[in-house]
Each structure stands twice: as structure tokens, then as C-alpha cells.
Amino acid sequence: MTVATADTQHSLTSAKKTAMYSRFFQFNQFRSLFAPRKPRHPLVRVAVGLLGLAILAALVFVGVFVGAAMIIAGVAWKLLAQRKSARPAPSQVMDGEYRVVRKPALPLSR
Numbered sequence: 001m002t003v004a005t006a007d008t009q010h011s012l013t014s015a016k017k018t019a020m021y022s023r024f025f026q027f028n029q030f031r032s033l034f035a036p037r038k039p040r041h042p043l044v045r046v047a048v049g050l051l052g053l054a055i056l057a058a059l060v061f062v063g064v065f066v067g068a069a070m071i072i073a074g075v076a077w078k079l080l081a082q083r084k085s086a087r088p089a090p091s092q093v094m095d096g097e098y099r100v101v102r103k104p105a106l107p108l109s110r
Contacts, residue, residue, distance in 0.1 A: 039045050 039048060
């Protein structure tokens, strides 16, 4: 018969705890993956900051020009559509005179 000592008892308890927690996914191991690390050297920090600002400025610059191009294309599309619809009417037009006919007044029903 084996007698469990305090050291063995502790290892059995911790084994049970790890077996119990191993069923659940531990997200703490990925926390460091998505946390941005700042470089320690001051010049590298400044360079990384300037690189980030340059990327941001480039994205804004491209976005403004894409938006302007879309607006210009829309205006050009409208102008071309108006130009196509401004063609002269075909020669089979009937000319006539019209007279406005009033609606006959109905007597009030009482």
C-alpha cells in the first residue's frame, strides 16, 4: 500500500486543476501577439511614428483622390446622358390645339 505524502497530494491536486482548465481555451497566450511593442531606442520610436504618419497620410491622400474621381465620373456620366437625350424629336410629331374643359359641378347631395 502506498502512502500519499503532502508533496504527492499537492501534485495530484494541481494535476486535477490543470486537467479541469485544459478543457477551456486560454486566450491569454495570444494577448502578447496582438499587443504592439514600442521599440526602446528613441530614434527607432521616432522613425516608427513617422512611418505610421506617412502611411496614414498616404491613405487619406488616396482616399481623397478616389472620392474626387468618383464625383467627376458621376458628373461626366450625367452630362453625357443629357447630351444623348437632347436629340431632336422624330419627324412624326402631330401638332394640335387644345382647350381646357372644366369639370362639371355636381349638385351637393343632401
